[in-house]
Amino acid sequence: MMQDLPPDPPAVVAPAPAQSVSTADRVRVAAALTDARVQVDSSFRGASIVLFGAVFNPTDAPADVVVVVRGPDAPVRLVKKTRNAGVWLNGRPVLFEGAPGFYMTASTRPLSDIAEFGQLRRLGVGVDHLRINAPEESRTVTRYGVRDVVVSRLGEDYLDWRRAVIRLREAAALYDTDPDGVRFVDRGLFRAEVELPAVAPTGQYFAEVWLFQEGEPVSVSNLTLTVEKVGIERDIFEFAHRRPWTYGVLCVLLAALTGWGASRIFRRN
Template sequence: MMRGLLSALLCTLFAATALSAAEAREEVVLGLSQNRVAITADFDGSEILIFGAVKRETPIPDTDPLEVIVTVAGPASPVTVRRKEKKLGIWVNADSVLVDSAPSFYAVATSGPFEDVLSDTEDLRHRVSVERAIRSVGAAMNIRGAQDFADAVVRIRQDEGLYSLRPSTVAVDQQTLFRTAIDMPANLTEGAYTTRVLLTRGGQVVSAYETVIDVRKVGLERFLYALSREQPFIYGIMSLVIAVLAGWGASAAFQLLRDR
């Protein structure tokens, strides 16, 4: 009995070691054209070049071809979505749902058609697709079409250029080198943008890597943003003074032109 137990333990240990070796067979070595984005007065967007290589300790597997998925996600926060209905000829807010967490920006780039690169099960597990990057805990039982509220968040932010799915935009060379570019619009939210690279074969994730791109306001924009959050009263007074001075200046200039 003792011998059988020892044999089973050794088999389990061997299987775990073999599985670990298989999982570590391919790893991501990543590079970014920049890991910090500065939002200034003339900021009109940015393009992040993401490139890297696959590190292997064994030959390239002679099975399914290697596919690459790159995701960039901005800071997430809850979002309240309201549905409008027409009552007595007037559009009014009706039902509302709190979407538990929605990234302020989300882009997915893949090396092939999304459904070929990642299985539905793996998508559910890793939350890769735009729809699954949004977490909605649930809605009241009396609200019909609760999923429509999360879909509305996706639709609105896609129209604003904040959410995007970019199939077949990751170039993969000889199953070893990969590269892609992610366009980031001007209306970015400050914070840490999580960047993930997933390697897949046959729709299954075989390796993952994660890093962060820091997006911050700088210069005068940073000062005004911090002042509005930390000293709202002073910010309000300053805004009022600037508005009065601007109005007086415009009036004086108009008066001067009229006198001529």
């Protein structure tokens, strides 16, 4: 006796795989860091991080790569010495807000050959175009028939003070400009090195990789880098900021105890 076989199961149609958007006809740049986290302890003597990437350029026009790495902003206090009656005295201190604690630019060639002054100023690319906030104190004056024009109390000396900020940071290896810092190692592949000195501030760093073509920015890749304290240094740092009064009292007691112990050890019989 023959039995009817069960009907065949319905055919299952697999969904078509998702198609990626084609970017073959776009000029763009992609980049990454060899290490996105730097740990700082008592033995930290600086770090060298490699930034690498690729340029996708289907056109015949050449392209330039500019790398900008900016560290956390921090206030900068400057004092200018003045000579009064033959005596050098400290003048009124000037406090700049928002100056980057670290700033580096690297490019395939000098920035002035890549883009015009106005374009670099708009993007804030380059030490000469770095945005550093002036002191908050200001006054209002009338300039060229326009009332209520806000002017920094530094007046025309603002640029001199700004140059002093940059000069001090460059002397500490915290600001750097390398017109040949980006090198192409193969067709479309490039690399650049980010040198962090031992005095580099901790916090969040931001890296921008700009791709310029015919003097115009056509693509940008944004990266982040974290520099953080580890070990006992981090514990002391966090304790000092969470409980500053307790930290201050403990420091005074420790100094007094150290002085008393030294006097007991080295006292003369």
